[in-house]
Amino acid sequence: FALAGGLGWLVTLLRALIGPIIDPLLYPFDYFWNWSTFGTIAVPNWIWPALLMLLAFQAILARMRGRDLVTFLLPPTIWFMHGYSGLASYAILALLPLMPLIRAAFQLTPLPWDRALTNFRVALPGLLSFGLVAAHLLLARSDGVFRAISANGFLWTDNFSLWWYPLGYGVLLLPAWWGLKEICSEQSLPADLLLSWAVAAFALSINHFFAGVKFQ
Numbered sequence: 758f759a760l761a762g763g764l765g766w767l768v769t770l771l772r773a774l775i776g777p778i779i780d781p782l783l784y785p786f787d788y789f790w791n792w793s794t795f796g797t798i799a800v801p802n803w804i805w806p807a808l809l810m811l812l813a814f815q816a817i818l819a820r821m822r823g824r825d826l827v828t829f830l831l832p833p834t835i836w837f838m839h840g841y842s843g844l845a846s847y848a849i850l851a852l853l854p855l856m857p858l859i860r861a862a863f864q865l866t867p868l869p870w871d872r873a874l875t876n877f878r879v880a881l882p883g884l885l886s887f888g889l890v891a892a893h894l895l896l897a898r899s900d901g902v903f904r905a906i907s908a909n910g911f912l913w914t915d916n917f918s919l920w921w922y923p924l925g926y927g928v929l930l931l932p933a934w935w936g937l938k939e940i941c942s943e944q945s946l947p948a949d950l951l952l953s954w955a956v957a958a959f960a961l962s963i964n965h966f967f968a969g970v971k972f973q
Contacts, residue, residue: 806842
């Protein structure tokens with residue numbers, strides 16, 4: 758647990774020894790759930806959306822019967838339970854068809870259109886389900902309270918530098934880097950899905966419009 762929490766314990770110790778000059782380093786640790794998988798799991802309104810997200814992706818990977826129906830129904834359910842988790846889910850599905858092309862472009866190899874089309878077919882039910890979310894949003898926008906609360910979401914524009922990652926994740930970055938190298942060498946649907954998940958989480962946490970470390 759101490760290692761998974763990165764260097765937060767060291768920052769806390771320095772704050773006690775040195776004083777307020779260390780306060781800027783405390784920012785990632787102001788909220789237990791910010792950079793801690795353990796903390797995230799302890800936040801009740803994130804537990805079920807996260808489990809449903811895992812179920813949706815497991816249905817995709819396992820090619821289970823009724824996969825298309827599961828992939829269609831779960832993303833909007835996740836959205837209505839927790840909008841941030843829903844946004845991450847749809848971002849991952851949107852990246853899934855593009856990931857083989859992005860990887861090939863970075864590796865300067867021929868574009869694998871067949872894998873891209875296969876991934877698009879897998880993600881299509883989930884992407885189509887965004888129509889349900891869009892219809893709800895259009896209807897809800899007619900309510901003034903909903904519009905005001907939605908606008909507040911764009912006020913949180915904190916961006917988290919790469920320099921926060923060693924503080925937040927500590928030695929977990931080492932197996933993460935090894936795992937990333939292994940996944941990047943694998944041409945498969947599971948690899949594409951994991952990379953889409955990583956890219957979506959990272960992009961959502963550092964963008965300038967609707968950012969937040971919650972997407973990690």
